[in-house]
Structure formats: structure tokens, C-alpha cells
Amino acid sequence: MMNRRQLLGAGATVVGAAAWTKTSAMGLPDAPIMESASTQSPLVPTSGPDYQPVVTLNGWTLPHKMNNGVKEFHLVAEPVEREMADGMTAYLWGYNGQSPGPTIEAVEGDRVRIFVTNKLPEHTTIHWHGMILPCGMDGVAGLTQPAIPAGKTFVYEFDLVKSGTFMYHPHGDEMVQMAMGMMGFFVIHPKDPQFMRVDRDFVFLLNAYDIDPGSYLPRVMEMTDFNMWCWNSRIFPDIDPLVVSRNDRVRVRVGNLTMTNHPIHMHGYDFEVTCTDGGWVKPEARWPEVSIDIPVGAMRAYEFNAVHEGDWAIHCHKSHHTMNAMGHDVPTFIGAEKSRVTSMIRRLQPDYMPMGTRGMADMAEMSMPLPDNTIPMMTGWGQFGAIEMGGMFSVVKVREGIASDDYSDPGDYEHPPGTVAYEWTGDLPAASSTTGAKTQAPAKPAPEPAAGHGGHD
Numbered sequence: 001m002m003n004r005r006q007l008l009g010a011g012a013t014v015v016g017a018a019a020w021t022k023t024s025a026m027g028l029p030d031a032p033i034m035e036s037a038s039t040q041s042p043l044v045p046t047s048g049p050d051y052q053p054v055v056t057l058n059g060w061t062l063p064h065k066m067n068n069g070v071k072e073f074h075l076v077a078e079p080v081e082r083e084m085a086d087g088m089t090a091y092l093w094g095y096n097g098q099s100p101g102p103t104i105e106a107v108e109g110d111r112v113r114i115f116v117t118n119k120l121p122e123h124t125t126i127h128w129h130g131m132i133l134p135c136g137m138d139g140v141a142g143l144t145q146p147a148i149p150a151g152k153t154f155v156y157e158f159d160l161v162k163s164g165t166f167m168y169h170p171h172g173d174e175m176v177q178m179a180m181g182m183m184g185f186f187v188i189h190p191k192d193p194q195f196m197r198v199d200r201d202f203v204f205l206l207n208a209y210d211i212d213p214g215s216y217l218p219r220v221m222e223m224t225d226f227n228m229w230c231w232n233s234r235i236f237p238d239i240d241p242l243v244v245s246r247n248d249r250v251r252v253r254v255g256n257l258t259m260t261n262h263p264i265h266m267h268g269y270d271f272e273v274t275c276t277d278g279g280w281v282k283p284e285a286r287w288p289e290v291s292i293d294i295p296v297g298a299m300r301a302y303e304f305n306a307v308h309e310g311d312w313a314i315h316c317h318k319s320h321h322t323m324n325a326m327g328h329d330v331p332t333f334i335g336a337e338k339s340r341v342t343s344m345i346r347r348l349q350p351d352y353m354p355m356g357t358r359g360m361a362d363m364a365e366m367s368m369p370l371p372d373n374t375i376p377m378m379t380g381w382g383q384f385g386a387i388e389m390g391g392m393f394s395v396v397k398v399r400e401g402i403a404s405d406d407y408s409d410p411g412d413y414e415h416p417p418g419t420v421a422y423e424w425t426g427d428l429p430a431a432s433s434t435t436g437a438k439t440q441a442p443a444k445p446a447p448e449p450a451a452g453h454g455g456h457d
Helices: 004-008 172-180 339-350
Strands: 066-067 068-086 090-097 104-107 111-118 127-129 152-160 164-167 184-189 200-209 228-231 240-247 251-254 263-268 271-276 292-294 299-306 310-316 381-382 383-387 391-400
Touching: 104 111, 164 172, 164 251, 164 299, 184 200, 184 251, 200 240, 240 251, 251 263, 251 292, 292 391
Parallel strands: 068 111, 104 184, 200 251, 240 391
Antiparallel strands: 066 068, 068 090, 111 152, 127 164, 164 184, 200 228, 251 299, 263 292, 263 310, 271 299, 310 391, 381 383
């Protein structure tokens, strides 16, 4: 497995905080390479139809060049090192220096030409998942094209006939190559700049790996027992927040290339499902949700109006998918008396700490010795203490007055006085302690516009 320095070579140059380099050969368009694992600023269009560019969570958008009216892109399939979180790196396969690869953005009606250079140790292809195109451009090795041999460059060229959210991934040795992280987003914006326009547009892929603590390579043959549940090959607490300004119209596009479905739940809002991998959902057919299940191999997009300020959790609602590497064979010790066995173990291992007798929350607050290249099962800290999460978890941060081009973390939310849950230190109210007592419901405040139903309908 080659590292990034070997792959880039001694002549690579790093440009600014984005940390990407350009390579070119024999007239091919540049192939930018991203080394940073942080969310990059959106790539604002400078020509052609206007559109609101997407923001790839912990990722970036691939630049293109125009050649006689055709948008040209250059993807390089190669081994990469992906920082999954601070203190943990995975040796994956990806595109242009990262896994997932860069997001490709274009406009409905564009003709695109995509050069794919294969720097993997085996052949590959690219399938343009969900897109309408000529059969010979569909990217299925052996069926629609010969596989791209190691060291060779192939060209895909087709017209973008519909707008929406799509994905790309190999269709050659797919079991290994997708398990190694080869995937990316392809966003086609509507030709009409005002159709389905939003103020902020986020995209991320759901992916999963089985990486033993202390190791770097995923187990590519694993089918069910994963221990790294990721968004764009990142795990909490190092998944960047989704930062929006109050009253923004926000779209979140989520694609699933794992082996199981994921119910994505967002706190503080209800939202409308406005797009699937099959296309836009007509207004009369949209439905309200607070959780949306993303099937395997599918994409869902939802929208809401950011009217409620705060730090709102967003996560997969399968509880084991908000944990990091862990032992799946650990017995349940809740209620067990472990003081005697603890005393015996400490004679051999003085630092031994018993866990599990009262649940596992203690793990989030302890600084336990860990193997190299892994992070705790539960981790992350907020202004009120341990967050006790991992894996597929992040935060939607809604603030007043965020600039339209600002996606930086605004820090902790300053709660207005009287709006944080607190400890009750007095006696219970008499009515609450009396059997059969009736309590009067508080008067209902005037309803606010439902998220996803105001301002843009």
C-alpha cells in the first residue's frame, strides 16, 4: 500500500489550506488532488447557467475545463489515505486523493467528457449510478465496456438529460473496490436556475467499513458486521457540522452505498422529501418526515426552512450506527457485582477499570488506553459534557446572520435564558403526587410556520 507522499511524488506542490495539487499528462485536463479531510467551500459557477453549488460534507467539488462547449473532468482512481477522525487513518481506494472521491457538478443539458485514469493495482470501471446515458457509457466491466487496465486512461462522454442527485462507483470487482471506498456524488443542477433553488445544499454518502483497532485496511469480505459507520468516510466527532443561517432554505442530499438501510433523523425540524434517485418529487406528492429511511443503493433529498436556531443533532437512528469500533462479543454486565474480580485483575493489571455494571456511559468520560489508529466507541464533548456518540452523527447549526458563503463552525449555541432543561431541587407539585389528580395543559402558543412549508412554496 503506497502512501500519499509516494503517490504524489516529490514534485507535487501544495496550494493553500485546501491542500490540493494538479497533475497533467499528454493534454489531459488537470486532475486536482485533495489531501484535506475538511469540508471545502462550494465551487461557484463562473460560466453557463447559474446554480447554487453543493457543499460536500468533509469533501470537495471537482473543477472542470471547457473544451469546445464540452465540460471536461479528470478522475484518478488510486490508493489513498483517509483520515476518518483525529487519531485514525484508513488505507482505502478512492479518487483524486480522497475517499469518497470529489463531487462532480454540472447542469442539465451539458455535455460532459470524463477522463478516468487507473492507478490501482487492478482494472476498474466507473458506473454512473441512476443516470440516463448511452449503454456503452454505463460502466459495467465486460457487459458494456472493457475494464480499464491498470495504468490506462479511458474516456466517458455523454449528455446530461435530467437534473437530480446521482452517484458514481465501480462496476468491476465491485465487492472489493466499493468496500475499499471507491464512490462519489454526481449532482446535475436544473437548467432553470430558479427551479428547486435553495440557499444551502449539502451532500454526503453513507459508507461503512470493518477495520480492526490498530489496523489500517478494511476487511473487504465483510457483509454484515461493520464497526465504522461513516458519512463520507468520516466518523463522529470529526464529521463537520452543517452550518446554515436562520431562515435559509436548506437541502440535504444523502446517498447510501453501505450494506444496510439507514433511517436518518434530524432533530428540531420536520422536513419535506423533495427528491429521490429517480428524480424530483412533485409538490403534491411530497410528504413530511422527521426521519427518512435511505435504502441500499439509493439517494434521498429533503428540504426545510431553517427557522429554529440551535445545535440540532442529525444521525442514523440505528443505535449501533452511532458508535465507533467496538467488541461485538462483550457480555452484558448491567447489575453485576464486579468488585471482587476487579481487585483480582488489578493485581496483574493495576490500570484495569471495570465497565458495564451501570451501562456504558462511563466509557465516554474515561481516557482509556487504546490501540494505535483507533478511537473510542463513544466520544465527543459539548458545552454540557460528554456527547456519548460516534459513527453516523453530526450537528445542524442554525444561527442568525451567517454569511451566505460562510460554512465555518460557529461554536456552541448560546441558549436564551430559561430554555435549557435543569435539575429540580424542590418538592414535586402537589397535583403530580396525588393519585387521580388532573393537570391543566398549558395554553398553546401561536403556531409557527411548519419547516419546509413557508417562504418558498
